[in-house]
Amino acid sequence: MSFKWKRALVPALAIVMSASLMACGAKPQEAAGPAADKQGAAPAAANSLENKKIALIMQINLGTFSAQYIEGVKEQVEKLGGKVTVFTSDGDLAKMSSNLDAAINQKFDAILTDHGTPEALEAGVKKAVEKKIPVIAFDADLKVPGVTVLEQGDQKMAEQTLDRLAQDIGGKGNIVKIWVAGFAPMERRQIAYKAFLDKNKDIKEIAAFGAATQNTALDTQAQMEAILKKYPNKGDITAVWASWDEFAKGAARAIQQAGRTEIKLYGIDMSDEDLQMIQDPKNPWIASAAVDPKDIGRVQVRYAYQKMHGDQTPDKVVLDPVFVSRDQLPQNQISTADLSKHVKGWGNSQQGYTDWLKELEGKAKK
Template sequence: APTAAVPPKFAEGVRVALVRQLSSGDYFEQWLAGAQAEAESLNVKLEISSGDGNNDKQALNLEQAVNQKADAIIVDHGFAQTVQPAIKKAADAGIPLVAFDVDPGTPKAVSLTQDDHKIAELALGALKEGTGGSGDVIYVYVAGFAPLDRRNEVWTQFKKDNPGIKEVAQIGVVNNSTASAVADQAKAALQANPGVKAIFAPYDEFAKGAAIAVKELGLQGQVKIYGADISTADIGVITEPNSPWVATATTDPSNVGRIAVRAAALLVAGERVAPELKVPPALVTQRQLRDGGIAGIEQLTAAVPALTTPDVARVPWAAS
């Protein structure tokens, strides 16, 4: 139940600009759906733009949000060098900011992340168990994306700690058809390295692409995939008969979108928000999904309530 009255500004109408780097793919679609649902329940008008992978376009969209004096701005992904100049302008103009998965370069912005180190640790724990701690592994990574860079730090340390694990190929691309591009690369890497036991693919579009490659080559009995993120479509891929994707470390993406909007709303209301918000992930395994008869995200969050985090950036005037 609400513990505070709705701030007057929220009755008048609050405009929050959501400035995205990427928008295609299950993760980003679910994240947006969560953000939109939370905005609607808080009476916030979300003004959404996407760079569609074009960093200059994202920077322009961000400049525009600053010039149009949004009540708050959420920057969703992006490369530090392209978004930080406009973030600084927003901060100097006193516009509250939430930066998700991008380094804002200023302590004035609230930094929202998933616990990416934990995501990688959970997935790699499963990989270690599945491989017995040794074997050839293909790694899927693209540098420059803050969450992937943090997961990469864990992978780098994991290889040092587990000398039996050998990275035989690194592949990766992020674009509007990431899964199919990664599928082509994974197929070539698997053909060049016939002994591969596992693929570490810590982004669901990477894992989906890797799964396509393994299936096309008929290697399901030999190669297992350890991924990140989840969606109802991903659950379908993980649980289909003979699927090579055996584990994924994940938050609920729509919950993260909700948190971003709650944090922005709190800042608009002048409420205190912790400077760093970190959303904890959970490991979800193929066995758990199959045994639990879990076919979609709603069933998953019911089975794993830790994926729902209502106390992160709780809004005191909201009904729930």
């Protein structure tokens, strides 16, 4: 969450997602990559890196953030001549644990995990490591020796959006927080939020809610509608801070439909759908902080291949977010693929790249 919780989510969000593709009983989704060059590849261990099978074990698959994250994973694996199988878990941690066991038993060459909790994942991850299967986790508070954990700069994302909120409202006003507890990225974002309130004594939180559900955006919209009815007058609510884009989408729709044009919304995460809303001058969502969800997937894959190659990888990799606001963007509608033209630092991250990985991509094209 993002939380893809994108993703806080945020997405590490206990949300139920669409498109369930469980490994036990249901056929997982596969994306076949191009065949690797049989004549050899750049690194010394090149032949052993051909046609690798990569498992992506997701807690949730919800919204465009998750879709773009999966796209990034598939794109990078295919460039390296491998194929991806996606196991989704409907927000069910027991199912996620079962999917992890299934991937181990099916002898995948590397395993990527998306969200989840230590309680659900640790036993399976340790089993994978014992069997020499590299594991790269995203947005899970795992501390297993040999496992690299990726996280977005969650505190920085929260700080970027909250600082802009405070600036825009002149350091005083009433705000609504939309957040859910119990997930690593959300807990990191909450640290920044608490510090923000401690620093800005004239900004008051008058309501806080948030739940990870099968229809998070729709349920958030209904909850925000109730808050707007409770505070019906102009000035009752100055701004809304949403800690995940699924929260932001629902709240923005409620505010816009209620005609409460005085309320501005600040979110976290970025997808094509989110960007479309932020560019709409009639939409209350005016700014967000995010890491390109495709980049998250690409970087995660690169570290998995480094591990398969025998390289040393760090225990933790922090992905650097960027701040995106409406005033940076053109009037004509763009996608996140074009965002780097307008927002410095967006997309095309080189984190996790090595010279031999780039050579291997070249060989896999042939």
